[in-house]
Amino acid sequence: MSSKKAFSRVFLPVLSVLIVLIFVSLSFAAPSPFMPSAKGEICASDQVLVKFKPGATKNDIEKVHLQNKGKVSQIIPDINVQVVKVDKNKVLEKVSAYQRNPNVEFAEPDYLARAVSIPNDVYFNLQWGLHNTGQTGGTPDADIDAPEAWDITKGSKEIKIAVLDTGIDQDHEDLVSKIMSNKNFTSSKTVDDMFGHGTHVAGIAAARTNNNKGVAGTGYNCPLMNIKVLGDDGSGNYSWVTQGIIWSVAKRAKVINMSLAGDQPSKTLEMAVDFAWRKGAVIVTAAGNEGCSTPTYPAFYQNCIAVGATDDNDTKSSFSNYGDWVDLAAPGGEIIPELGIFLGIYSTTPNHESFLNQYGIARNYDYLIGTSMASPHVAGIAALVMSKYPGINNVKVREKVEKGTDPAAGFEPPVGRANAYKALGFD
Numbered sequence: 001m002s003s004k005k006a007f008s009r010v011f012l013p014v015l016s017v018l019i020v021l022i023f024v025s026l027s028f029a030a031p032s033p034f035m036p037s038a039k040g041e042i043c044a045s046d047q048v049l050v051k052f053k054p055g056a057t058k059n060d061i062e063k064v065h066l067q068n069k070g071k072v073s074q075i076i077p078d079i080n081v082q083v084v085k086v087d088k089n090k091v092l093e094k095v096s097a098y099q100r101n102p103n104v105e106f107a108e109p110d111y112l113a114r115a116v117s118i119p120n121d122v123y124f125n126l127q128w129g130l131h132n133t134g135q136t137g138g139t140p141d142a143d144i145d146a147p148e149a150w151d152i153t154k155g156s157k158e159i160k161i162a163v164l165d166t167g168i169d170q171d172h173e174d175l176v177s178k179i180m181s182n183k184n185f186t187s188s189k190t191v192d193d194m195f196g197h198g199t200h201v202a203g204i205a206a207a208r209t210n211n212n213k214g215v216a217g218t219g220y221n222c223p224l225m226n227i228k229v230l231g232d233d234g235s236g237n238y239s240w241v242t243q244g245i246i247w248s249v250a251k252r253a254k255v256i257n258m259s260l261a262g263d264q265p266s267k268t269l270e271m272a273v274d275f276a277w278r279k280g281a282v283i284v285t286a287a288g289n290e291g292c293s294t295p296t297y298p299a300f301y302q303n304c305i306a307v308g309a310t311d312d313n314d315t316k317s318s319f320s321n322y323g324d325w326v327d328l329a330a331p332g333g334e335i336i337p338e339l340g341i342f343l344g345i346y347s348t349t350p351n352h353e354s355f356l357n358q359y360g361i362a363r364n365y366d367y368l369i370g371t372s373m374a375s376p377h378v379a380g381i382a383a384l385v386m387s388k389y390p391g392i393n394n395v396k397v398r399e400k401v402e403k404g405t406d407p408a409a410g411f412e413p414p415v416g417r418a419n420a421y422k423a424l425g426f427d
């Protein structure tokens, strides 16, 4: 027994190089611009687009419109497509009717194009957990629907996400402007991330987004608080974690992410969690990577949202813990060495030398796998919900986050996979 009651390391620092190789050979399919609107409509309800054949006379055209009770509201110049008002909710019927007329070249619904917030971050195409187009060979849309959520809110600067971890890189190009405060409760002499885990978690929660650099963060504009509670070897005392929770609350963090887990229960830790909850914080925790149902702490506590991990097919990651204490799941990747499966979550890593480099994890950006990566997706979603509904209480936020899910396979009992768009109240 070590003198420290240490948290176990909850990352899987394995074969990142292989994972990178798997990814670079895959192409990225651009998303379709035609998506359902927030209300689920895909086209205007009383309007169709009609183009007549070059030989059609004015008389022919008037006759077709008369037959279909269509009123031309506009003719689009240069391409001569007519915008035609029709009876409400008869669009498909009218499209077919126009199409049957020999003078019509084509008729189609007036589809709705939505500004889906695909950010310009250069590695966004690697972030299948946010927007899965099948780029990893998985199931398209096995993701948290981040772009759809960002159409509704890009996050408020008032909603701070506290990252209780190994520190956050102090000068990373994709994080530095997001770090609102730094606090070190460990025995390390620096608040910087010398290990490499906290920087990765922070990027998933809220890397600077749409800045033409690096990755996108789930919480988009939401700021980060760097609260170092795990030391430079990736483990930390419960007392450090507890102080980190209490300090987060004092500094008005709205969301507390803890991608860490210990195997021992603790009254101190539970009291801190309960205190943070009473003060209105949403507390998001990794369920742990043992692939079993044995509780981990603080995830097991009532007032923590315990997050398991899924892969790019919305199936439980083999390593993910499960059980009636696990509340939902989020993308965390998969690793099955004997099958050659290494599916990671791409995010920020320290731009300086860190502990994880010895496991092949690169500087600046790389893949990591684990429920540690799942948890900050949910923390980012909770921050988006709080941004969209100012003043909402944590009970409601938790309800939206936990109910706004899609089905995931392989959890017993079943849990859903987080969906940012649904959590915001749209489905």
Ligand SMILES: [Ca+2]
Residues within 6 Å of the ligand: 130, 131, 132, 141, 142, 143, 144, 145, 146
């Ligand atoms: Ca999606």
Ligand SMILES: [Ca+2]
Residues within 6 Å of the ligand: 121, 174, 207, 208, 209, 210, 211, 212, 213, 214, 215, 216, 217
């Ligand atoms: Ca970025």
Ligand SMILES: [Ca+2]
Residues within 6 Å of the ligand: 169, 170, 171, 172, 350, 351, 352
């Ligand atoms: Ca640095």
